[in-house]
Amino acid sequence: MSSMAGMSSTHGGARDGLPEVSTVWVRVFLEVARHGSFTVAGRHLGWTQSAVSRQVSALESALGGGPLFDRLPRGVRLTEAGRTFVGYAEAVAESLHEAVRELAALREAAGGQVRFGAFSTADAALVPCALAAFRARHPGVRISREEGLTPRLLERLAAGHLDLAVVSTTQGAPMEAYTLHHLLDEPLYVAVPAGHPLAGADGPVRLARLADAEWISGSARPEGTLLDAALRQGFRPRVAHVVAEWTAKQGYVAAGLGVALVPALAVASVRPDVTLLPLDTADVPCRAVYAASVRGRSLSPAVGAFLGVLREAAVSVAGGASRSR
Amino acid sequence: MSSMAGMSSTHGGARDGLPEVSTVWVRVFLEVARHGSFTVAGRHLGWTQSAVSRQVSALESALGGGPLFDRLPRGVRLTEAGRTFVGYAEAVAESLHEAVRELAALREAAGGQVRFGAFSTADAALVPCALAAFRARHPGVRISREEGLTPRLLERLAAGHLDLAVVSTTQGAPMEAYTLHHLLDEPLYVAVPAGHPLAGADGPVRLARLADAEWISGSARPEGTLLDAALRQGFRPRVAHVVAEWTAKQGYVAAGLGVALVPALAVASVRPDVTLLPLDTADVPCRAVYAASVRGRSLSPAVGAFLGVLREAAVSVAGGASRSR
DNA sequence: GACGAGGGATGCGACCAGCGAATGTCTAGC
DNA sequence: GCTAGACATTCGCTGGTCGCATCCCTCGTC
Numbered sequence: 057m058s059s060m061a062g063m064s065s066t067h068g069g070a071r072d073g074l075p076e077v078s079t080v081w082v083r084v085f086l087e088v089a090r091h092g093s094f095t096v097a098g099r100h101l102g103w104t105q106s107a108v109s110r111q112v113s114a115l116e117s118a119l120g121g122g123p124l125f126d127r128l129p130r131g132v133r134l135t136e137a138g139r140t141f142v143g144y145a146e147a148v149a150e151s152l153h154e155a156v157r158e159l160a161a162l163r164e165a166a167g168g169q170v171r172f173g174a175f176s177t178a179d180a181a182l183v184p185c186a187l188a189a190f191r192a193r194h195p196g197v198r199i200s201r202e203e204g205l206t207p208r209l210l211e212r213l214a215a216g217h218l219d220l221a222v223v224s225t226t227q228g229a230p231m232e233a234y235t236l237h238h239l240l241d242e243p244l245y246v247a248v249p250a251g252h253p254l255a256g257a258d259g260p261v262r263l264a265r266l267a268d269a270e271w272i273s274g275s276a277r278p279e280g281t282l283l284d285a286a287l288r289q290g291f292r293p294r295v296a297h298v299v300a301e302w303t304a305k306q307g308y309v310a311a312g313l314g315v316a317l318v319p320a321l322a323v324a325s326v327r328p329d330v331t332l333l334p335l336d337t338a339d340v341p342c343r344a345v346y347a348a349s350v351r352g353r354s355l356s357p358a359v360g361a362f363l364g365v366l367r368e369a370a371v372s373v374a375g376g377a378s379r380s381r
Numbered sequence: 382m383s384s385m386a387g388m389s390s391t392h393g394g395a396r397d398g399l400p401e402v403s404t405v406w407v408r409v410f411l412e413v414a415r416h417g418s419f420t421v422a423g424r425h426l427g428w429t430q431s432a433v434s435r436q437v438s439a440l441e442s443a444l445g446g447g448p449l450f451d452r453l454p455r456g457v458r459l460t461e462a463g464r465t466f467v468g469y470a471e472a473v474a475e476s477l478h479e480a481v482r483e484l485a486a487l488r489e490a491a492g493g494q495v496r497f498g499a500f501s502t503a504d505a506a507l508v509p510c511a512l513a514a515f516r517a518r519h520p521g522v523r524i525s526r527e528e529g530l531t532p533r534l535l536e537r538l539a540a541g542h543l544d545l546a547v548v549s550t551t552q553g554a555p556m557e558a559y560t561l562h563h564l565l566d567e568p569l570y571v572a573v574p575a576g577h578p579l580a581g582a583d584g585p586v587r588l589a590r591l592a593d594a595e596w597i598s599g600s601a602r603p604e605g606t607l608l609d610a611a612l613r614q615g616f617r618p619r620v621a622h623v624v625a626e627w628t629a630k631q632g633y634v635a636a637g638l639g640v641a642l643v644p645a646l647a648v649a650s651v652r653p654d655v656t657l658l659p660l661d662t663a664d665v666p667c668r669a670v671y672a673a674s675v676r677g678r679s680l681s682p683a684v685g686a687f688l689g690v691l692r693e694a695a696v697s698v699a700g701g702a703s704r705s706r
Numbered sequence: 707g708a709c710g711a712g713g714g715a716t717g718c719g720a721c722c723a724g725c726g727a728a729t730g731t732c733t734a735g736c
Numbered sequence: 737g738c739t740a741g742a743c744a745t746t747c748g749c750t751g752g753t754c755g756c757a758t759c760c761c762t763c764g765t766c
Contacts, residue, residue, distance in 0.1 A: 074404055074407075074408050074474050074477055074478055075404065075477055075480075075481050076403070076404055076405055077403075077404050077477065078401065078402070078403045078404070079399055079400065079401055079402045079403070080401055082399075083399050093713075093714095094713075094714060095712080095713060095714080103754080103755090104754075104755055104756080105713075105714070105715095106714085106715080106716080106754080106755070106756080106757095107753075107754060107755075108714095109714060109715060109716090110715090110716090110753070110754090111753090113715090114752095114753090119480065119481060119484055120481060120484050120485055120488060121488075122484060122487070122488050122682075123679060126677060126678050126679045127713090127714060127715085128677050128713090128714095128762090129677070129712085129713075129714090129761065129762040129763065130712080130713070130762080130763075131712095131713070131714090132713090132714080133678065135678075135679050135681065136487065136493055136494075136681035136683075136684075137484050137487050137488070137681070140480075140483055140484060140487060140493075141480055141484065144476045144477065144479065144480035144483075145480075147472070147476040148473050148476045148477060149399050151469045151472040151473045151476065152399055152400055152402060152469065152473060153399055154469065155444065155465075155466055155469035155470075156400055156444060156445060158465055158469075159444055159445050159447060159462050159465060159466065160445055162447070162461065162462050162465060163445060163446075163447050163462070168461055168465075169461075352451060352453050352454075353451050353458065353460075354448060354451045354460050356460065356461035356462065357447075358461075359461075418742075418743095419742075419743065420741085420742060420743080428725080428726090429725080429726055429727080430742075430743070430744095431725085431726070431727080431728095431743090431744080431745080431746095432724075432725060432726075433743095434743060434744065434745090435724070435725090435744090435745095436724090438744090439723095439724090452742085452743060452744085453733090453742090453743095454732065454733040454734065454741085454742070454743090455733080455734075455741080455742070456741095456742070456743090457742090457743080
């Protein structure tokens with residue numbers, strides 16, 4: 057209090073407009089106003105009459121000095137100033153009450169919002185599954201979703217437009233700025249037409265056996281895409297058709313125009329005339345999928361809950377995928 | 382605090398919805414939110430960083446335990462809970478700020494209201510004069526006025542519908558419930574037609590000389606009215622005409638239909654063909670005029686100021702009245 | 707008319723909240 | 737690796753606020 061010396065005289069004259077009052081005083085004031093008696097109000101609050109008397113006294117001087125109550129022989133009664141203050145006191149109490157309630161709702165993930173993004177194949181099963189479970193469990197949380205590639209999502213995350221981003225491992229991105237929550241490791245599959253020579257193969261396929269195949273890929277150049285792995289296997293895949301969308305890709309594969317790499321998350325939506333072959337993980341390491349958040353920024357309970365649901369969904373999806381073939 | 386033991390654990394969990402929060406914490410919170418730093422906020426508020434840290438910490442636990450800020454290596458940043466609370470904190474600060482301002486206005490009689498009543502003859506000069514002066518001096522104060530007889534006004538006062546009542550001495554009313562602020566003593570006059578035998582009398586008139594006169598009065602029976610004095614003089618005045626309104630009374634007097642008692646406050650509005658004769662104060666004691674307020678109930682500053690103006694007006698009116706005749 | 711009851715104000719002693727100063731810990735940047 | 741900056745924590749101390757006891761005032765009653 058020493059640094060305040062000289063600014064306010066004794067006890068709380070309004071310094072820069074905001075009087076120093078405790079909500080305790082406010083509650084006491086309202087209780088006294090309701091009962092018209094210090095003693096009765098004190099009994100209701102579990103305090104002695106003397107405490108109430110001094111609380112009110114303190115409030116009066118904090119508010120500028122004017123009395124809020126007339127002290128009558130039989131209890132007290134609001135002055136005009138007191139009547140005026142009742143409204144403000146109730147507003148203050150109401151604000152704080154409401155604040156506590158909303159913060160509690162936030163804490164229990166019964167309110168607030170989750171803004172998240174995901175890359176497209178995650179939307180095939182993982183995200184819808186998680187969303188359904190989350191909606192059921194936390195109906196009060198507003199959810200906004202967006203789709204995009206990993207770099208773009210991370211960018212949006214850093215800019216504060218997203219709370220969470222479902223991303224896959226990406227070389228070159230500065231991951232120090234993010235906290236990664238591991239969701240699942242997805243093996244890769246190769247999609248071949250139903251009658252393809254390799255279709256009957258037993259067990260994982262070595263990537264090298266597809267060195268001469270024609271590829272359907274989202275990009276003409278393999279660098280930075282899933283086909284990256286082929287480079288490390290010593291061959292440069294020939295991209296016959298550039299097709300971005302997974303549904304379209306399947307059509308090309310089914311028509312026998314080439315083969316395509318498929319991340320495990322997309323296996324749920326494969327058409328019957330396309331066969332998926334698991335790739336040997338020695339050639340193509342599992343691609344890890346993470347939920348990324350900004351490092352150092354605490355997850356709101358709603359976001360935390362959503363992350364939990366995402367984890368569950370990941371387990372269920374990964375299990376289902378491996379069971380399906 | 383001992384009686385609170387067992388209700389709240391350590392430090393301010395919301396008891397019945399209202400958290401125990403000091404406005405100091407709120408101000409510190411807003412300052413920290415504005416600057417994004419405990420240290421900077423502390424400097425602005427004249428406190429040390431440790432104090433700010435604990436203030437925020439206390440606020441966080443009072444609000445339910447969730448952190449309001451993310452502690453980053455380079456300052457702090459609002460969490461979602463913190464962002465949510467900003468609005469409420471500002472609402473609280475705004476309410477209290479506004480309360481202080483309005484209470485200050487009230488205290489300086491720059492706001493609030495004055496509800497007063499007055500008996501009719503006071504409205505002839507005293508009340509308008511006071512109103513004009515008060516309006517000029519305190520333009521922010523709302524004034525409501527009503528008219529009535531003294532008993533009715535006191536009743537309204539006790540019921541809390543009035544702050545102040547301009548009344549005259551009345552027998553029989555329980556005056557212990559009121560505080561009387563003396564305004565003036567008004568002598569009584571008798572109004573006679575211009576050609577009346579007594580019109581030329583020098584000096585005060587004895588009431589007994591009017592024992593045979595016919596009277597114009599507001600009531601058929603003299604008891605409780607100004608004519609009460611006649612009873613004490615040993616004669617019962619004959620009321621020829623019952624006329625309530627002073628303007629009408631004058632007409633009857635001017636027409637020679639009788640004489641009428643006139644309180645000094647009404648002398649300002651006398652017509653030229655009516656002569657006013659002062660009555661001997663030995664027969665008819667001066668009637669005191671008071672401003673009455675409820676005993677024990679403090680006068681709001683606006684009401685107090687109005688009372689002061691009434692006193693000034695009383696001096697001016699009384700002086701003018703005595704000068705005029 | 708004296709007296710007890712009820713209610714608010716106040717002095718006293720004790721306690722704890724909250725201050726400053728110093729120190730610890732962590733991270734970013736050089 | 738080292739320094740600087742920022743928040744957390746500890747320690748000692750001041751002071752605000754509580755309960756208790758008491759005083760003062762008014763009202764209702766015998």
